[in-house]
Amino acid sequence: MRRITREEYPIDTLQRIVNGVTFFKDLIHTDPTQFELLMSVTQFIAADQDEIILHHGDDANVLYFLLKGQLAVLANDDSGEIINEINPGEMFGVMAMVLNFKRSASIKVSGRTALLAGIDYQHFNDLEDFTLFTLQTKISFFRMLTNNIRWTLERNKMQLPDHPLVSKLRTLPLYTGEKNTMEELHFLHRQAHALAELLCEWNESLNQGDWQEF
Helix, strand or coil, X not given: CEECCCCCXXXXXXXXHHXXXXXXXXXXXXXXXXXXXXXXXXEEEEECCCXXXXXXXXXXXXXXXXXXXXXXXXXXXXXXXXXEEECCCCEECHHHHHHCCCCCCEEEEEEEEEEEEEEECHHHHCCCCCCCCCHHHHHHHHHHHHHHHHHHHHHHHHHCXXXXXXXXXXXXXXXXXXXXXXXXXHHHHHHHHHHHHHHHHHHHHHHCCCCCCC
């Protein structure tokens, strides 16, 4: 992977491209100053065809968004079997980042060159630090994380409605307090961890064969 240059992608071109990612798009409209700050700390990276951009066992402190191209998810660097695909506009690496785990899979560029945006979790994980991003921006960030993990779990539930962990998913609460407050931020932070732990448990149960659909 390599950092892109302004000659390859001028800032106005990048702004048009990230408009396809909901988190960036919403920030453009709600707070242009915060959007500019986000662009300044985002890592924009290009990767070539067949290049492995994330390795199984890597640290997972960066959240990635695929802006252009196609990615294949592999069990590890040497695996030839594609277990999932990532399309433009999608994010990846959420669960490992939230739980501070190592990467559980390898990700390779399939097809043409890929363009990615990476956001370091350190900019959001300190819930009391608003020197860079505001309360509202951090809430939007954690809403995005919880929605992404919950959607993955709901999709799993549709495929395996009788899985024992479905009942655990139903017990996870939804936020009912005042919106856009520190209370909501802390709730979303906790729920992101709870959802990620549940997704990890679900994946492990399938990988280890602890549960079978009858």
